[in-house]
Amino acid sequence: MAGYAARATAATGTAMPLRGKALAIEHDRQRFVLVTVDLLGVTAAMRERIGVTLSRTHHLEAEAWMLAASHTHCGPVVDDQLSVAYDLDAGQRSAIAAYTNRLEATITGLVGDALERLEPVGLAYGEGRATFGANRRAQFLPPGPVDPAVPVLRVARADGRPLAIVFGYACHNTTLQAAMTEFHGDYAGVAQRELELRYPGSQAMFLAGCGADVNPSPRGTLALVEQHGAALADAVGVALGRVRSIEGSSAAGFELADVPFATAPDRAGWLARQQSEDIYVRRHATLMLDRLNRDGTLELAHSEPIQVWRLGGLTLIALGGEVVTDYALRLKREHASAGLWVAAYCNDVSCYVPSGRVLQEGGYEGGGAMIYYGRPGPFDTSVEQRIVTTAGRLMRRLGVS
Numbered sequence: 001m002a003g004y005a006a007r008a009t010a011a012t013g014t015a016m017p018l019r020g021k022a023l024a025i026e027h028d029r030q031r032f033v034l035v036t037v038d039l040l041g042v043t044a045a046m047r048e049r050i051g052v053t054l055s056r057t058h059h060l061e062a063e064a065w066m067l068a069a070s071h072t073h074c075g076p077v078v079d080d081q082l083s084v085a086y087d088l089d090a091g092q093r094s095a096i097a098a099y100t101n102r103l104e105a106t107i108t109g110l111v112g113d114a115l116e117r118l119e120p121v122g123l124a125y126g127e128g129r130a131t132f133g134a135n136r137r138a139q140f141l142p143p144g145p146v147d148p149a150v151p152v153l154r155v156a157r158a159d160g161r162p163l164a165i166v167f168g169y170a171c172h173n174t175t176l177q178a179a180m181t182e183f184h185g186d187y188a189g190v191a192q193r194e195l196e197l198r199y200p201g202s203q204a205m206f207l208a209g210c211g212a213d214v215n216p217s218p219r220g221t222l223a224l225v226e227q228h229g230a231a232l233a234d235a236v237g238v239a240l241g242r243v244r245s246i247e248g249s250s251a252a253g254f255e256l257a258d259v260p261f262a263t264a265p266d267r268a269g270w271l272a273r274q275q276s277e278d279i280y281v282r283r284h285a286t287l288m289l290d291r292l293n294r295d296g297t298l299e300l301a302h303s304e305p306i307q308v309w310r311l312g313g314l315t316l317i318a319l320g321g322e323v324v325t326d327y328a329l330r331l332k333r334e335h336a337s338a339g340l341w342v343a344a345y346c347n348d349v350s351c352y353v354p355s356g357r358v359l360q361e362g363g364y365e366g367g368g369a370m371i372y373y374g375r376p377g378p379f380d381t382s383v384e385q386r387i388v389t390t391a392g393r394l395m396r397r398l399g400v401s
């Protein structure tokens with residue numbers, strides 16, 4: 001299971017089935033395909049492989065489809081994600097590779113099914129509020145922010161009955177902790193299940209927001225996961241009661257922003273780290289030395305996927321990785337004229353993405369987690385500016401003010 005290095009066993013069962021869902025929208029001659037999965041994350045390599053198939057079979061290019069993970073910590077490991085965090089044997093590695101393969105085929109099939117089932121609908125957007133997320137960087141002062149927004153896209157038939165409800169919230173799906181060894185969608189899974197019960201015939205889909213520094217509070221039990229899921233479904237219900245229909249033209253864009261890492265240790269530095277007391281530091285150092293031996297150098301920059309969908313007056317920015325709250329608040333502040341929805345954990349989850357502030361403070365989200373993700377080290381200080389600039393340029397290109 002993915003998400004907690006401290007989990008001592010493989011999965012022991014399924015408490016809640018995990019879902020992959022697809023929604024295809026054609027608006028103003030632009031196609032938008034959203035795929036959501038109840039997983040900790042997806043990798044750039046998965047997106048790449050699925051993308052090759054979707055381009056060939058459906059002429060869907062990178063900007064037109066989005067792969068979004070809920071960041072549940074009670075899902076399976078996929079691909080080579082967070083390989084430093086887990087102590088996997090050869091049998092487990094091959095089971096993970098086989099599952100990843102099967103999952104990619106399932107996703108391409110799902111997208112094809114969704115594209116074949118288009119029917120006339122209306123789109124509408126609204127916003128609710130949820131308050132069970134708390135900034136988890138309590139060791140730093142002043143306390144970090146949270147974003148209580150619950151953005152909602154309603155896809156409905158003429159009579160207003162929703163066919164799809166896409167909703168977001170910026171908070172880790174970590175109500176259930178390492179002691180939980182059964183698959184479960186966490187609060188986002190409960191909210192999706194609740195909404196599909198409350199709005200029969202609808203498909204509910206969760207888009208994780210920029211909540212890399214936010215945890216549910218309180219947390220730790222199945223009762224709390226039900227409570228938070230119901231609270232989020234209630235917030236979506238409030239938003240559905242005040243949606244406004246989406247009019248106007250549409251466009252989609254996708255770019256990879258190069259974000260350099262800070263200077264990494266040299267070979268002697270990695271050899272010294274191999275003597276560390278900390279098993280993860282040792283494992284990471286060995287991985288870096290293997291790469292140095294193989295390639296002669298370590299990767300110098302991360303490719304941050306930035307996708308923007310403009311649906312009339314609604315703009316959805318989808319960032320990759322575990323993005324902290326500062327990004328959503330800044331982008332919404334700087335583009336206040338647009339109905340702006342900022343999602344994260346999309347298209348590639350291969351590290352934390354700290355803001356300038358969080359990078360400078362340090363800690364787990366600031367750079368410590370890079371070890372588990374097998375990246376060479378913290379980002380260079382330009383990380384926030386590079387991402388915000390690229391997102392802004394994409395929005396301008398798509399005609400968002």
Ligand SMILES: [Zn+2]
Pocket residue numbers: 071172212322
């Ligand atoms: Zn996380």
